[in-house]
Amino acid sequence: MRKRRAGGKRKTEGFRDVFIERRTFRTIITSAVEVYNRETNGALLGRNATREINGERTEVVSVKEVYPFQTDKRTPSEVIHGNKAAFKRVLRTFESLGTEIIGGYHSHPYPYGFVGLSRGDIVSVKEDVEAMMKIGQERVRKGWLELLLSIKRKDYVKPQKPEWYICDYVKKLRVRVRTRERTGYDILISAYWVYPKEKYGEKPVKKMKFGVKEVSVYVPWILE
Numbered sequence: 001m002r003k004r005r006a007g008g009k010r011k012t013e014g015f016r017d018v019f020i021e022r023r024t025f026r027t028i029i030t031s032a033v034e035v036y037n038r039e040t041n042g043a044l045l046g047r048n049a050t051r052e053i054n055g056e057r058t059e060v061v062s063v064k065e066v067y068p069f070q071t072d073k074r075t076p077s078e079v080i081h082g083n084k085a086a087f088k089r090v091l092r093t094f095e096s097l098g099t100e101i102i103g104g105y106h107s108h109p110y111p112y113g114f115v116g117l118s119r120g121d122i123v124s125v126k127e128d129v130e131a132m133m134k135i136g137q138e139r140v141r142k143g144w145l146e147l148l149l150s151i152k153r154k155d156y157v158k159p160q161k162p163e164w165y166i167c168d169y170v171k172k173l174r175v176r177v178r179t180r181e182r183t184g185y186d187i188l189i190s191a192y193w194v195y196p197k198e199k200y201g202e203k204p205v206k207k208m209k210f211g212v213k214e215v216s217v218y219v220p221w222i223l224e
């Protein structure tokens with residue numbers, strides 16, 4: 001069933017594929033379902049790691065934990081930091097606890113039109129990168145990892161017990177989770193590195209050009 005190959009060995013490109021650890025996976029899926037049909041938004045914590053994918057030891061970035069923001073204003077079309085001071089408190093708290101965020105995740109509830117980051121998403125990433133660098137948090141300097149959950153509610157004619165399953169595409173993962181006998185959610189998970197195409201320091205971060213590189217997403221269950 002699983003034929004695609006991980007791209008973790010492409011040293012030249014430097015953008016690692018993403019491995020979402022089990023607990024993290026449960027949290028992001030649940031937080032997207034909880035606020036449907038508004039967007040969820042949170043921070044990612046993780047680090048480079050080696051995982052076995054299709055029988056090969058592969059260099060990935062492992063997403064160990066996520067932090068769903070509680071202060072954001074959520075609407076069906078955008079999530080904005082409702083409280084910039086609160087975002088900075090989150091950053092500083094993680095630092096005090098010995099870590100830094102590596103990126104973020106958010107959802108696009110149906111109708112999302114296309115699967116991918118919007119212009120507005122790139123603007124928020126730049127703002128977040130700028131906020132982090134201002135306080136000396138450099139982990140996102142070369143790239144910010146953004147996980148996107150494109151989510152759609154599904155109504156079924158035939159009742160069935162709650163269940164869930166996953167299928168995988170070239171890079172994305174599709175998760176179907178049935179929460180009631182006739183109701184479920186279809187969630188497509190995609191991962192992007194948002195990275196600067198210019199040097200820092202020459203102009204404000206928000207005026208710099210950033211590129212987007214999609215990478216593959218893996219979760220533990222389907223790798224056996």
Ligand SMILES: [Zn+2]
Pocket residue numbers: 106107108117118121
């Ligand atoms: Zn978005």
